[in-house]
Amino acid sequence: MLKIEMLRGFVAVARNGNLSDAAAELGRTPSAVSMMLKQMEEHLGEPLFETDRKNRLTPFGIFVLDQAERELQHFNTTVRAIEGYANAVFGSVRIATVPSVAGTIMPQVFSRYFNSFNQVDIELRDIDSQSIVHELSRNRIDLGIATLTKHISGLHSQVLMSDAFGVICAPDHRLARSADPIEWEALAEESIIANSLSEHIEAPASRQLHTAARLKAHNVVSILGMVRANIGVTLLPRMTLMAFRPGELAFRPLADESARRELHLLRKADATLSPAARLMEQQILETVASLQA
Amino acid sequence: MLKIEMLRGFVAVARNGNLSDAAAELGRTPSAVSMMLKQMEEHLGEPLFETDRKNRLTPFGIFVLDQAERELQHFNTTVRAIEGYANAVFGSVRIATVPSVAGTIMPQVFSRYFNSFNQVDIELRDIDSQSIVHELSRNRIDLGIATLTKHISGLHSQVLMSDAFGVICAPDHRLARSADPIEWEALAEESIIANSLSEHIEAPASRQLHTAARLKAHNVVSILGMVRANIGVTLLPRMTLMAFRPGELAFRPLADESARRELHLLRKADATLSPAARLMEQQILETVASLQA
DNA sequence: AACTCCATTTCAGAAAAATTGAAATATATT
DNA sequence: AATATATTTCAATTTTTCTGAAATGGAGTT
Numbered sequence: 001m002l003k004i005e006m007l008r009g010f011v012a013v014a015r016n017g018n019l020s021d022a023a024a025e026l027g028r029t030p031s032a033v034s035m036m037l038k039q040m041e042e043h044l045g046e047p048l049f050e051t052d053r054k055n056r057l058t059p060f061g062i063f064v065l066d067q068a069e070r071e072l073q074h075f076n077t078t079v080r081a082i083e084g085y086a087n088a089v090f091g092s093v094r095i096a097t098v099p100s101v102a103g104t105i106m107p108q109v110f111s112r113y114f115n116s117f118n119q120v121d122i123e124l125r126d127i128d129s130q131s132i133v134h135e136l137s138r139n140r141i142d143l144g145i146a147t148l149t150k151h152i153s154g155l156h157s158q159v160l161m162s163d164a165f166g167v168i169c170a171p172d173h174r175l176a177r178s179a180d181p182i183e184w185e186a187l188a189e190e191s192i193i194a195n196s197l198s199e200h201i202e203a204p205a206s207r208q209l210h211t212a213a214r215l216k217a218h219n220v221v222s223i224l225g226m227v228r229a230n231i232g233v234t235l236l237p238r239m240t241l242m243a244f245r246p247g248e249l250a251f252r253p254l255a256d257e258s259a260r261r262e263l264h265l266l267r268k269a270d271a272t273l274s275p276a277a278r279l280m281e282q283q284i285l286e287t288v289a290s291l292q293a
Numbered sequence: 294m295l296k297i298e299m300l301r302g303f304v305a306v307a308r309n310g311n312l313s314d315a316a317a318e319l320g321r322t323p324s325a326v327s328m329m330l331k332q333m334e335e336h337l338g339e340p341l342f343e344t345d346r347k348n349r350l351t352p353f354g355i356f357v358l359d360q361a362e363r364e365l366q367h368f369n370t371t372v373r374a375i376e377g378y379a380n381a382v383f384g385s386v387r388i389a390t391v392p393s394v395a396g397t398i399m400p401q402v403f404s405r406y407f408n409s410f411n412q413v414d415i416e417l418r419d420i421d422s423q424s425i426v427h428e429l430s431r432n433r434i435d436l437g438i439a440t441l442t443k444h445i446s447g448l449h450s451q452v453l454m455s456d457a458f459g460v461i462c463a464p465d466h467r468l469a470r471s472a473d474p475i476e477w478e479a480l481a482e483e484s485i486i487a488n489s490l491s492e493h494i495e496a497p498a499s500r501q502l503h504t505a506a507r508l509k510a511h512n513v514v515s516i517l518g519m520v521r522a523n524i525g526v527t528l529l530p531r532m533t534l535m536a537f538r539p540g541e542l543a544f545r546p547l548a549d550e551s552a553r554r555e556l557h558l559l560r561k562a563d564a565t566l567s568p569a570a571r572l573m574e575q576q577i578l579e580t581v582a583s584l585q586a
Numbered sequence: 587a588a589c590t591c592c593a594t595t596t597c598a599g600a601a602a603a604a605t606t607g608a609a610a611t612a613t614a615t616t
Numbered sequence: 617a618a619t620a621t622a623t624t625t626c627a628a629t630t631t632t633t634c635t636g637a638a639a640t641g642g643a644g645t646t
Contacts (some may be wrong), residue, residue: 002372004297005633019594032634034595044379046568052594052641059435059567063378071371078364079295085356086337142352274352275339298604312623325605327624345612345623 004075006040007068009033010048014065017055084119091276092121096135097145099220101263102126103243105145105160109280109287120276128196136266142277144266145284149200156269160288163237165201165259167252170230176250183255184209191215191232195223198235201259206235224249237261297368299333300361302326303341307358310348377412384569385414389428390438392513394556395419396536398438398453402573402580413569421489429559435570437559438577442493449562453581456530458494458552460545463523469543476548477502484508484525488516491528494552499528517542530554 012022013033023030041048048061057065084090097106106124127135129146136144137154148157167182169175175182175190184205192209194216201207215232217223223234227249237260241251265284267273273281305315306326316323334341341354350358377383390399399417420428422439429437430447441450460475462468468475468483477498485502487509494500508525510516516527520542530553534544558577560566566574 002375004368007371020592028633029635030594031596031636035633038595044376046379047565050563050565053643054594058565059570060379060565063384063567064375067371067375071368074367075297075364078300078360082295082357082360083337086339086353091356270343272340272343272351272353274356277352313621321604322606323623324607324625328604331624346614347623 002040002043004071006036007071009036010040011065011068011072013037013054014048014057014061019054022054086275088120088275088279090119091274092123093143093274093277093280094123094125094141095143095145095280096125096127096132096141098129098132098147098263099126100237100240100243101145104239105284105288105291108291109284112287112290113283120280122280132266136268139268139271142267142273143281143284145263146266147197147200147261148264148266154269155266157264157266158285160263160265160284161239161292163239163261163263164257165198165235165254165261166238167233167254168224168227168236168241169233169250169252170228171247171250173230173233173250175233175252179252181253181255187233193217193223193226193232193234195220195234195236197237197240197261200261201235203256203259205256206259209235235259295333295336297364299329299336300364302329303333304358304361304365306330306347307341307350307354312347315347379568381413381568381572383412384567385416386436386567386570386573387416387418387434388436388438388573389418389420389425389434391422391425391440391556392419393530393533393536394438397532398577398581398584401584402577405580405583406576413573415573425559429561432561432564435560435566436574436577438556439559440490440493440554441557441559447562448559450557450559451578453556453558453577454532454585456532456554456556457550458491458528458547458554459531460526460547461517461520461529461534462526462543462545463521464540464543466523466526466543468526468545472545474546474548480526486510486516486519486525486527488513488527488529490530490533490554493554494528496549496552498549499552502528528552 009022009026009028012025013019016022016025019030019033019037023033026033037048037054044060044064046060047058048064050056050058050061081090095106102124103126110122123141125141129148132141132144132146133148133152133155135141145160151157167175167187175186184203187209192213192215194210194213196218198206199210199216201210215226217226220236220240223236224244226232227234235254238251238253241249265281267277267281272278302315302319305318306312309315309318312323312326312330316326319326330341330347337353337357339353340351341357343349343351343354374383388399395417396419403415418434422441425434425437425439426441426445426448428434438453444450460468460480468479477496480502485506485508487503487506489511491499492503492509494503508519510519513529513533516529517537519525520527528547531544531546534542558574560570560574565571
């Protein structure tokens with residue numbers, strides 16, 4: 001049978017013009033190369049070289065050399081692609097995160113590991129937590145970072161970080177005068193701007209505030225715009241603010257530390273990640289760990 | 294090292310969805326295939342299948358399957374090309390012959406061996422003997438059929454056939470009345486149309502006739518046209534006439550049998566022919582042999 | 587034409603790699 | 617949990633490839 005090792009050996013001999021150099025190049029003895037060539041010619045039923053001195057090819061040899069070089073080239077490319085993919089040098093990763101993460105953690109990950117992702121295609125989307133779960137189970141993304149309230153079957157999740165809620169108000173707001181933790185009671189007289197994150201705070205005091213809230217907004221930029229215009233104050237995890245200029249808005253932690261948002265790193269439970277995605281997963285974890293240190 | 298046998302094995306398993314069937318397809322025991330797969334995964338450092346039941350690929354496995362199938366396809370194509378060329382199924386042959394052979398022997402060869410040359414490119418040119426030698430030594434043709442007077446170094450030649458000269462005249466010419474061999478003396482009073490072939494007849498009587506000849510032509514069609522118009526008679530090897538309708542012209546052999554043209558089958562002496570050219574050479578010899586039988 | 591040098595081939599044994607069959611283990615199905 | 621089926625492991629065996637030494641074969645030289 002015609003084997004790729006034969007092609008490799010033949011090409012080496014044809015290019016070197018003699019057995020000994022080719023053998024050295026291949027890391028074999030001339031004897032081994034000679035036998036391999038003999039076997040190849042016997043299989044093909046045609047001489048590849050004009051003489052024993054392997055410096056002149058027959059027309060058949062010329063043809064085979066051309067074919068063999070193409071084949072080896074192609075094989076090399078395939079091997080490099082496979083090994084490159086295995087080592088996460090090539091490949092693609094599709095990630096979806098909640099918007100605040102997309103604007104805070106992910107840029108950190110990319111700047112930290114810029115080099116590792118040289119030739120990896122990365123697709124980052126920011127969507128809401130529910131859509132992330134949906135996209136994951138549909139196999140439309142490889143990794144997700146979302147707020148998870150309950151475990152979802154078919155998904156593997158690990159806590160990435162826990163982000164405490166706080167009160168965000170304009171810098172000239174009366175609440176901005178102190179930096180101490182705020183009790184729920186202190187908010188009773190405030191105009192609260194509800195949002196899709198604060199809605200999920202389970203504390204009864206928070207529920208009450210939200211029932212009373214006259215304004216609810218979803219888009220963070222618009223919420224913060226309203227806060228800055230002193231239309232009211234809002235409750236958001238600290239991280240949400242990180243993407244905006246410091247000083248522009250004031251943040252005061254809540255005294256009730258149970259009001260938090262848990263960010264989970266998600267992937268399908270039953271399926272293996274691609275090497276590049278696995279590397280990305282690891283690097284997200286490392287980045288978050290180093291940010292918390 | 295990643296070997297093509299690994300790719301073959303992996304593709305078989307991935308396509309069958311289980312080891313046993315793949316092993317049967319490959320003509321190996323499941324054990325052998327299992328070990329090969331293990332070795333492949335160890336080399337790559339990545340699992341190719343999700344579970345031991347080889348029915349679900351990892352993303353990496355999906356990628357490798359695609360790459361491997363392409364590679365095997367390419368390898369097969371290469372092997373087929375090489376083996377096809379070796380067996381003269383593919384390839385090309387460039388032949389040049391003197392015009393009379395191109396119009397007589399070569400059509401016979403092609404009609405006899407039509408099937409063998411299915412996918413072989415054949416290029417047939419008809420040029421004069423000297424050019425054939427020239428083209429051969431320049432490696433512009435693989436085979437030549439020409440009249441050779443002396444041995445030419447660097448060329449291998451073998452006599453293909455020997456063709457006796459005869460007198461060609463119009464059917465109503467007085468020489469056409471008999472079919473017996475003609476003596477040189479019988480031509481003394483004839484108007485001879487000299488031609489590039491008859492010029493080379495070495496017999497002194499022929500030399501004399503040629504010196505006296507008032508007309509010389511090169512193109513066979515025009516020579517025969519003149520003969521038919523009874524402008525004169527000419528001397529040509531019998532074969533030259535074969536391409537024309539019998540009865541249109543009369544042929545009388547020469548009594549002097551030494552007046553002949555030797556047709557040689559030529560090829561380069563030091564170089565091996567391509568398989569297709571060698572097959573063609575053989576088939577030319579066989580055709581001529583059978584024509585003479 | 588015989589000789590010399592150098593490369594290649596041949597040969598038998600050695601090493602490496604692949605394969606097997608049987609037993610063990612793992613996975614699905616009932 | 618039990619059974620049936622599929623895969624893995626292991627050590628032994630077979631096959632393949634490789635090596636080193638000797639033989640052979642050309643090419644160039646005297």
